[in-house]
Amino acid sequence: MNPINWIEIIMLFGAFQGGILIIALLRKNPAQNSSNRILTAFVGSVSLLLAFVALGGMGILSTAPRLGYLGDSVSLLYGPLFYFHLLRLLTPSRRKIHWHLAPFLLFVIVNTLVFSLSPERALDGIHSTFYIVMSSGSLLQALVYLVFSWKLVKQYQQIAKNQLSFDAAVAYIRVLIGLTSLCVLVFMINYVCQLLSLAMPFAFMSYELGWLLLACVTFVLAYYTISQPEIFRLTIKPLSQSEVVPDAEIGQLVKKLEDCLSAKKPYLDPELTLEELAKMVGSRKELLSKAINQGLGVNFYRLINDYRIRAFEELAKDQKNQHLTHLALALESGFRSKTTFYQAFKTLKQTTPSAYLKSLSGP
Numbered sequence: 001m002n003p004i005n006w007i008e009i010i011m012l013f014g015a016f017q018g019g020i021l022i023i024a025l026l027r028k029n030p031a032q033n034s035s036n037r038i039l040t041a042f043v044g045s046v047s048l049l050l051a052f053v054a055l056g057g058m059g060i061l062s063t064a065p066r067l068g069y070l071g072d073s074v075s076l077l078y079g080p081l082f083y084f085h086l087l088r089l090l091t092p093s094r095r096k097i098h099w100h101l102a103p104f105l106l107f108v109i110v111n112t113l114v115f116s117l118s119p120e121r122a123l124d125g126i127h128s129t130f131y132i133v134m135s136s137g138s139l140l141q142a143l144v145y146l147v148f149s150w151k152l153v154k155q156y157q158q159i160a161k162n163q164l165s166f167d168a169a170v171a172y173i174r175v176l177i178g179l180t181s182l183c184v185l186v187f188m189i190n191y192v193c194q195l196l197s198l199a200m201p202f203a204f205m206s207y208e209l210g211w212l213l214l215a216c217v218t219f220v221l222a223y224y225t226i227s228q229p230e231i232f233r234l235t236i237k238p239l240s241q242s243e244v245v246p247d248a249e250i251g252q253l254v255k256k257l258e259d260c261l262s263a264k265k266p267y268l269d270p271e272l273t274l275e276e277l278a279k280m281v282g283s284r285k286e287l288l289s290k291a292i293n294q295g296l297g298v299n300f301y302r303l304i305n306d307y308r309i310r311a312f313e314e315l316a317k318d319q320k321n322q323h324l325t326h327l328a329l330a331l332e333s334g335f336r337s338k339t340t341f342y343q344a345f346k347t348l349k350q351t352t353p354s355a356y357l358k359s360l361s362g363p
Contacts, residue, residue, distance in 0.1 A: 004058055007208045011054040014215025018047030021222045035088035038097065039221070042081035046217055049074045053211060072131065073111055075138040076104035079145030082180060086149050086173070090156040103141065107134060135191050142184045149177055161301035162289050163274040171339075172224045179220060183213040253288065254295035256281050267307040270336035274300050305344040308334040312345070316357055326353040 025040050052074070080100035087093050111130060153173055187210045193199070260281050266272055277300075278285040292300055311333040315321050321329060330341040330353070345353050 007211060008054040008057050011050045011211055011215050014218045015047040015051040015054065017215075017222055018043045018050070018218040021218060021225060022047075024222070024225050034094075035085055038081055038085045038088060042078070042085055043218060043221060045074050045077040045081060046214060050211070050215055050218075072134055073104060073107045076107055076134070076141065077101070078138070078180075079142040082142075083145040083149050083152070086152055086177075090152065090173075103137060107137075132195070139184065139188050139191060143188070146177070146181055146184060153177065161299045162293070163285070163300060175220055176217070179213060179217055183210055183217070186210040186213060249287075250291045250295045253281070253283055253291040256283070257288065257291060261307055265311070267304045268311065268332075268334040270331075270334050272304060272334070302347075304334075305340070306348055308341075309345055309348050312341075312353075326357055 021043050022040050025036050025043070052072075080097060084095075084097045084100070087095065114130075187207070190207050190210065257277075260277070261267060264280060266277055266280055269276075274285045274289060278288040281288060283291075289300065292298060292303055296303060298306070308330075312326075312329055312335075315324075315329045315332055316326070324332075327338055327341070330338070333341075335341040335344070342353065345351075345356070349356060
């Protein structure tokens with residue numbers, strides 16, 4: 001058994017954290033949620049590879065080399081599981097994942113047959129060939145699915161701004177995709193340098209950094225599962241845009257909408273959705289979306305946050321609220337996060353909240 005280093009300890013802890021996370025996902029979220037089932041499989045595959053690599057580095061798998069070689073193929077699961085988790089989380093799509101797992105299943109079958117029929121002395125040479133094929137395939141596959149994931153998120157954000165008044169899951173998605181992209185980049189640079197016998201351009205970008213980033217994926221998922229479990233229940237259906245609505249009807253609906261916003265102040269609800277507002281106005285969400293887009297020239301997200309900014313201004317001008325911070329006033333106005341408030345305020349007022357509050361107090 002080899003001495004244990006700190007990187008292997010973090011990897012083992014990441015694998016252990018992944019196991020705890022799987023239990024949390026199965027207990028805290030509905031079993032019928034396909035996005036969570038796929039996420040559970042993704043976390044399981046990450047944890048399994050972290051454990052294989054850490055135990056292999058410690059020399060524990062030296063007595064079972066075939067088992068260690070089989071563990072390499074788990075990386076072929078990352079791309080499809082990662083993409084389909086986001087696809088099922090953000091959209092109502094029910095596309096089948098089975099065919100996307102074919103490369104992994106094929107590799108496992110071939111790997112098992114070859115290694116089980118080969119003599120012990122030939123394993124190293126066979127493993128070198130398999131390593132090149134598997135590494136090239138898994139890195140290329142991960143890159144393709146990451147591109148699909150970025151495109152999916154971009155489409156989702158466009159749809160969400162017409163139906164949600166808050167940035168749902170944006171932080172989670174950005175952190176997860178960013179971390180995974182960086183992990184793939186590190187592994188790709190190392191693999192190319194190793195394959196071409198080139199010197200590593202940056203000493204810190206070693207395989208160890210890639211494994212640390214992979215371990216961080218389980219930590220990030222654990223954080224969001226515990227602190228923001230509502231993220232894992234998101235799904236938004238695109239609105240139907242085929243219906244033609246007369247201008248007169250749009251004008252009437254805009255009037256009802258403005259009356260509702262002024263009288264009931266639904267924008268103070270930080271989780272207000274287009275569907276909820278449509279019920280208050282007495283309309284369908286497709287019609288209300290058209291009225292907002294065509295009649296007011298903005299999307300739902302911009303409209304609600306504009307009203308929240310006005311509410312913030314009213315609260316800021318009230319002498320009774322002078323002791324409150326601008327963040328406290330923003331939360332009272334219906335904003336759910338500091339980031340959303342700052343972005344909306346800067347877009348509408350072309351200045352920062354601090355500068356605005358300072359202008360109210362005078363020179």
